[in-house]
Amino acid sequence: MARRVSETIIFVEDMDEALQFYTGCVGFTLEKRNDWGFTVLKMDDKTRLGLMLASAWDREYPDDDQLPKARVALQTDDFEGEIAKLRRSAVEIGTIKGEPGGRQAVTFTDPDGNPFFLWTDPEESMAEA
Numbered sequence: 576m577a578r579r580v581s582e583t584i585i586f587v588e589d590m591d592e593a594l595q596f597y598t599g600c601v602g603f604t605l606e607k608r609n610d611w612g613f614t615v616l617k618m619d620d621k622t623r624l625g626l627m628l629a630s631a632w633d634r635e636y637p638d639d640d641q642l643p644k645a646r647v648a649l650q651t652d653d654f655e656g657e658i659a660k661l662r663r664s665a666v667e668i669g670t671i672k673g674e675p676g677g678r679q680a681v682t683f684t685d686p687d688g689n690p691f692f693l694w695t696d697p698e699e700s701m702a703e704a
């Protein structure tokens with residue numbers, strides 16, 4: 576099964592301030608900044624940190640009562656297979672966002688309620704990583 580931890584996602588209120596902190600104080604470098612409120616920082620070839628504007632999360636998931644905890648993001652090339660495996664294991668999953676064949680994502684939790692974010696994007700295939 577092709578799967579990797581792509582990054583841990585931290586929610587921030589001010590992206591510029593967060594970038595200054597994580598690059599200037601902590602030692603991350605900017606890998607990619609998306610205009611919709613998500614930035615990927617990297618420490619080395621394997622250590623990445625995702626920063627997401629809290630307001631971007633609120634736009635995507637307006638029905639959530641509170642901002643989620645930091646979560647580990649897992650990338651897969653077999654999204655449907657991973658969802659089926661989670662369901663067979665009786666893991667509660669959230670609402671799947673995106674369209675089949677395109678970028679898709681879903682949140683699920685471990686038995687202690689710790690959130691994980693499973694995602695896929697055919698344009699960022701793991702075979703290319």
